[in-house]
Amino acid sequence: MNELTVFLIMVISTLIGGIYLGLLGRGIDRKIAAKFQSRIGPPIRQGFWDLKKLMLKQTIVPENSITWVFKGAPLVALVTSAMLLVYIMVPYLLYLTGYESPMFAHMGDFILVIYLLMIPAIALVAGGFSAGSPLSTIGSQREMVVLMATELPLAVTVIAFAVKMSVLAPSMPSFSIFTAASNPVWNGMGPAGILGVILLASAFLFIIPAETGKIPFDQAEAETEIAEGLLAEYSGKYLAFFQLAEALKSLGVVALVVVLFFPQGVSTIMGGQMIAGGINITVPCEIMFFLLKVSVVYSVSISFIRVSMARLKISQVSKFFIYSVSAVSITGFILIMIDPRIMAM
Amino acid sequence: MKKDSFKYFKRSLWAFHINSGSCNACDIEILAALTPRYDAERFGIKLVGTPRHADVLVITGTMTEKIKDKVIRVFNQVPDPKLVMVVGSCGISKGVFQESYAMAGPVDAHIPVDVYVPGCPPRPEAIIYGVARAWEKLEMLEKGNAAS
Numbered sequence: 269m270n271e272l273t274v275f276l277i278m279v280i281s282t283l284i285g286g287i288y289l290g291l292l293g294r295g296i297d298r299k300i301a302a303k304f305q306s307r308i309g310p311p312i313r314q315g316f317w318d319l320k321k322l323m324l325k326q327t328i329v330p331e332n333s334i335t336w337v338f339k340g341a342p343l344v345a346l347v348t349s350a351m352l353l354v355y356i357m358v359p360y361l362l363y364l365t366g367y368e369s370p371m372f373a374h375m376g377d378f379i380l381v382i383y384l385l386m387i388p389a390i391a392l393v394a395g396g397f398s399a400g401s402p403l404s405t406i407g408s409q410r411e412m413v414v415l416m417a418t419e420l421p422l423a424v425t426v427i428a429f430a431v432k433m434s435v436l437a438p439s440m441p442s443f444s445i446f447t448a449a450s451n452p453v454w455n456g457m458g459p460a461g462i463l464g465v466i467l468l469a470s471a472f473l474f475i476i477p478a479e480t481g482k483i484p485f486d487q488a489e490a491e492t493e494i495a496e497g498l499l500a501e502y503s504g505k506y507l508a509f510f511q512l513a514e515a516l517k518s519l520g521v522v523a524l525v526v527v528l529f530f531p532q533g534v535s536t537i538m539g540g541q542m543i544a545g546g547i548n549i550t551v552p553c554e555i556m557f558f559l560l561k562v563s564v565v566y567s568v569s570i571s572f573i574r575v576s577m578a579r580l581k582i583s584q585v586s587k588f589f590i591y592s593v594s595a596v597s598i599t600g601f602i603l604i605m606i607d608p609r610i611m612a613m
Numbered sequence: 614m615k616k617d618s619f620k621y622f623k624r625s626l627w628a629f630h631i632n633s634g635s636c637n638a639c640d641i642e643i644l645a646a647l648t649p650r651y652d653a654e655r656f657g658i659k660l661v662g663t664p665r666h667a668d669v670l671v672i673t674g675t676m677t678e679k680i681k682d683k684v685i686r687v688f689n690q691v692p693d694p695k696l697v698m699v700v701g702s703c704g705i706s707k708g709v710f711q712e713s714y715a716m717a718g719p720v721d722a723h724i725p726v727d728v729y730v731p732g733c734p735p736r737p738e739a740i741i742y743g744v745a746r747a748w749e750k751l752e753m754l755e756k757g758n759a760a761s
Contacts (some may be wrong), residue, residue: 298654308655317624317657321668328665328694403663491662503665503692 275358282357282453283350289559290515291315293566300571314513319508327504332400340508341395342502348387349516354519356445357386360527363449364554376445378426379523380386385479387424388517392488392510398497404501407497411481411488411581417589418478421471421597428468428601429453429528435608449531457604457613466602471597476525476569478589480518487586493579513549518570519562525569526561533557625657627743628698629667629691633684633720639701639733643671646737653741664690671745672720675703675710679752681717688724696747698728700740705729 294315302309331334359376389411396408426443434442436451452463478485487567489497502510533554632640646653647660661667664687676684688697697720702708704720719725727750730743 302652304655305649307649307652309652310654310657313623314657321625325668325694328690328692495662496666499666500663501665507666 278358278361279354282354282361282368286350286353286357286516286519287512289562290519291319292371293519293563294515296563297571297574298565300567301575304571304575320512322508323505325504327506328501329406330400330501331458333404334398334400334500337394337398339500341391341398341508342506342513344428344512345388345391345563346516348391348594349513349520350385351383352388353516353520353523355381356523356527358443360449360523360531360558363446363531364533364558376602378430378443378445378448381445382419382422382426385517385521386415386536389479391513392428392498395502396500399498399501401501403494403496403500405456405499406494407488407490411498411588413582414481414485414488414589417586418475418593418602421589421593422475424594424597424601425468425471425475425528428464428597428604431601432604445527452531453529458607460603460610461607464600464607465529466484467596467603469525471593471600472525473569473573474563474588476518476521477573478519479583480514480570482518482570483574484580485584486579488584518566520553522562522566522569525565526558530561530565610612625659626664626668626747627659627661628671629661629664629687630671630673631684631687633680633704634677634716635670635676635701635703636746639673639703642734642737643673643700643740646740651737651741653744656741656744658744665692666705667691667695668696669696669744670718671698671700672704672726673700675707676717676720676723677715679715681723684720684725696727696751697724697742698730699732699749700735700743701724702731702733705731 273338292312293313295310295312298314299312300308329338355376388458390560393408393415396411399405399510411514429448430442432453433440433444433451436453436455438448442450457465474485477483481489487493487497489499491497494500499507535583622752627682630640630643636692643660644653646703647658664670670691672684688695699705699720703710706719708712710716717723728743728747730739735743
């Protein structure tokens with residue numbers, strides 16, 4: 269097959285599957301949260317019904333808003349969230365299907381992923397400021413604080429991975445997702461390095477809810493406190509766009525964690541191709557296994573933390589990320605750095 | 614009003630709660646309807662924090678003179694199509710505040726009301742039943758028979 273055809277098929281299937289799984293993920297998340305609180309909870313398809321209803325409702329644009337920013341922000345958030353998901357998923361799918369070509373070797377740059385993670389949040393902030401409501405202005409300011417606080421641990425993690433990749437696979441680009449997927453970070457690690465990776469993973473356990481705006485880091489959208497914060501003035505289809513963007517972004521962030529920390533596929537673990545009845549079913553098995561890993565990470569880092577904690581104050585969030593999570597991730601980084609020297613001793 | 618979207622109200626109904634001078638008893642019963650014992654979320658009912666996201670406006674308490682303008686303003690902020698549900702005897706008929714000079718009258722004197730849930734306060738079952746009646750009304754509206 270032509271490289272461009274493969275690429276297009278992967279992008280389109282990621283987008284369709286991402287929208288479907290993102291909304292399904294919201295339903296599963298609400299169901300799990302309800303089970304934790306010994307409730308029955310909404311049906312798993314609730315996310316789809318909410319979205320359809322919002323699309324059919326009237327969309328109000330407030331009189332004192334900056335109209336073009338107010339209308340543009342949801343679209344920007346939706347498009348960049350979709351881009352983030354595609355940008356993380358396509359290199360990983362290439363790795364899973366074993367399709368190798370020089371055109372894709374440099375695909376999926378971590379630094380670009382960090383910036384793509386920021387853009388939907390910045391679109392939310394811009395939309396909140398432009399709405400002309402004091403509540404959404406407060407929400408935007410809080411979102412910016414969370415955004416800046418999570419930046420340092422995220423950057424440290426990415427640099428730690430690049431350092432490790434430059435040791436593991438010197439011939440491949442260090443900042444590429446494809447490299448990280450084909451060389452699991454746990455390979456060739458001493459005890460110190462493994463401890464370091466565990467520290468980085470535990471830092472990510474709190475970065476995921478902060479990036480996706482879930483409890484305990486949902487100060488920007490605190491519904492009982494500041495009336496849904498930066499979404500306060502959004503209604504109808506713009507709200508639906510933001511919800512879809514949030515669903516896609518959650519899926520993207522969780523997929524990033526899976527790709528970074530647990531990229532091993534079925535064929536790596538079982539050691540060979542999976543063949544059932546003469547048909548090679550490796551690729552479907554790999555995708556099922558990937559979805560299993562995504563759902564485990566999703567339910568632990570989003571649902572479980574969401575039901576077991578209360579919303580923090582915004583000052584506590586910045587302190588938590590700037591002191592504790594940064595310290596944990598920098599320690600992990602240092603442990604990964606000195607690991608080869610400890611091993612050599 | 615678009616009739617199509619009524620179909621999805623049955624699956625997903627977001628409520629915004631206003632206290633227009635209630636004694637808090639009805640408010641507590643509304644919260645009780647969301648607790649694990651009654652769990653209104655299993656029907657897709659959710660309390661939201663802003664009128665812009667709401668489909669149904671849940672009003673508790675008799676309407677005081679001071680809050681009348683605010684309630685009308687919030688009603689106008691809810692995007693169409695919307696429903697109004699009055700919970701408690703006070704909002705329906707002024708309740709025990711019949712002769713008070715501070716009351717602006719029952720809620721339906723100022724904004725159109727779709728569902729009344731009587732009681733002082735109504736039980737959570739009654740509130741969920743009120744939502745079910747709202748769905749019935751929507752079904753009738755869908756069939757074009759608005760006379761109910």
